[in-house]
Amino acid sequence: MNLIDIYLVxxxxxxxxxxxxxxxxxxxxxxxxxxxxxxQFLDGMRKHPVDLALIDIEMPVVNGVDAARxxxxxxxxxxxxxxxxxxxxxxxxxxxxxGANGFLxxxxxxxxxxxxxxNVLVGKNYFSLEILQxxxxxxxxxxxxxxxxxxxxEREADVLVRICQGLSxxxxxxxxxxxxxxxxxxxxxxxxxxxSKNTAxxxxxxxxxxxxxx
Numbered sequence: 001m002n003l004i005d006i007y008l009v010x011x012x013x014x015x016x017x018x019x020x021x022x023x024x025x026x027x028x029x030x031x032x033x034x035x036x037x038x039x040q041f042l043d044g045m046r047k048h049p050v051d052l053a054l055i056d057i058e059m060p061v062v063n064g065v066d067a068a069r070x071x072x073x074x075x076x077x078x079x080x081x082x083x084x085x086x087x088x089x090x091x092x093x094x095x096x097x098x099g100a101n102g103f104l105x106x107x108x109x110x111x112x113x114x115x116x117x118x119n120v121l122v123g124k125n126y127f128s129l130e131i132l133q134x135x136x137x138x139x140x141x142x143x144x145x146x147x148x149x150x151x152x153x154e155r156e157a158d159v160l161v162r163i164c165q166g167l168s169x170x171x172x173x174x175x176x177x178x179x180x181x182x183x184x185x186x187x188x189x190x191x192x193x194x195x196s197k198n199t200a201x202x203x204x205x206x207x208x209x210x211x212x213x214x
Contacts, residue, residue, distance in 0.1 A: 002028030005050040009041040010069065010083065011059045015106065019054070037101025038070075045074050048053065052079045052117060054104075057091055065107050068098040080121045091185035096200045102126035124159055127198045132207060150193045156209055159186040164203050164212040 006029060008016045016034050023029050033048055035041035039062040040055070051070060057064035068080050081102040082095035092103045099122040104113060105128045116126040152160065155176075162172040169187060173180040190196070194205045206212040 004028055004052060005031045005033075005048070006039060006163060007033045007035065007044065007050045007053040009035045009038065009053060009059070009064070011036045012056075019113070023199050024115075026114070038064060038067030042066050042070055042074070045071055045078075049075045050078070052081070052121065054081045054083055054113075055095075055100075056083045056106075058084070058094060065094045065098045068095060068100055071100045071197040081116055081120060081126070092127070093204070096204065097197055098153075099198060103131050105130055106129050119166070123168065127203070149193075152190070152193065152211070155189055156193075157179055159183060160190055160202065160206050160211050161191075163187065163199060164206050184189075 006020055007024060010016050013036065016036075020032050020034065020041070023032055027201070030118065031048070031050070033044055035044055036185075037059045038055075040064065041055070045053075053066055053068075055064045059067070059156045062070075064082060071078055080095075080098075082092065082100040082103055083104055083106050084095075085092045085106050096104060101118050102125055104116055104126075108116075108128055111130065121122040158176060159172055162175060167175065169183045170180050172178070173183045176183070191198075191200060194202060196202045196205055204214070
């Protein structure tokens with residue numbers, strides 16, 4: 001089994017130490033590196049590229065959003081889980097736009113942290129339930145339109161739901177009796193129509209517009 005190398009990026013040493021202690025007890029975890037700001041993390045990534053980074057948003061020197069964006073330029077395959085004390089939309093949207101695969105509140109229990117790591121490492125997205133509930137609450141009475149008022153087709157909506165369920169394009173193709181190339185095109189159209197930068201953005205869009213219910 002290949003071990004997972006992780007970077008913990010947070011300016012609170014006690015939080016990092018506690019999380020490192022818990023993660024080190026998992027059989028799947030290899031090296032665990034630490035940084036107390038975004039610049040230290042980026043410098044470290046050049047020496048020790050890792051599989052996954054858990055990154056706090058609010059940090060000195062270089063914040064989490066900029067750190068995530070630059071880290072993905074260094075290592076495009078890096079998986080990122082954003083950490084924050086707050087469930088405010090501006091926090092998770094900025095990190096998702098930067099390329100984060102998931103978002104955890106810092107008061108999450110370790111079982112949820114472990115679940116989030118497992119999800120993002122297999123290509124899925126993960127958001128704390130409190131984040132998803134905040135999205136639904138904030139958008140309940142505020143319908144969203146696509147940027148050019150382009151409604152999704154029935155098939156695009158079907159594909160979007162499967163994306164939210166964490167299925168790969170190949171799995172969606174099998175489930176809907178389509179070719180993978182067709183699903184690839186639907187995903188491309190969805191990203192364009194919704195002006196989403198990545199899969200995580202698509203999930204947020206789907207929840208906001210009631211295509212997907214949690």
